[in-house]
Amino acid sequence: MNESDANESETEDDRVRAHVFVSGRVQGVYYRASTREAAEERDVDGWVRNLDDGRVEAVFEGSEDAVEALVEWCHTGSSAAVVEDVDVTYEEPQGESGFRVRW
Structure with a gap:
């Protein structure tokens, strides 16, 4: 294994x-688009979507620091949002690539 392989696996x-x-x-207040912009700024992969019950669901994958920063950002969200709660579960990465708004 050469040095670049070691860095890639790390x-x-x-x-x-x-x-x-x-x-x-958090719906109808530009939350999903703002989440995508915040994720792209932090080089975080994943997706975001609205749920029928009025919540927004998102998955973030990236470095621990970047993902934590994005989770913190979710507590405020877009300027028109009024966030009441952010529920976070940590899972094994699934290899997300890029960030998209899902419908």
Whole structure:
């Protein structure tokens, strides 16, 4: 294994995955698009979508620091959002690539 292979495997080992549910006034307030922008700024992969019960669901994968920063961002969200709760579960990374808004 050469040095670049070692660095690549360390990067994969350092990835974390957070599965997040955000409740409050988080639909119709640009929350998903703002989440995508915040994720792209932090180089976090994953997705975000609205749920029928009024919550927003998201998955974030990336470095621990970047994912934690994005989870913290979720407590505020877009400027028009009123976040009441953020429920986070950590899971094994699934190899998300890029960040998208799901429908």
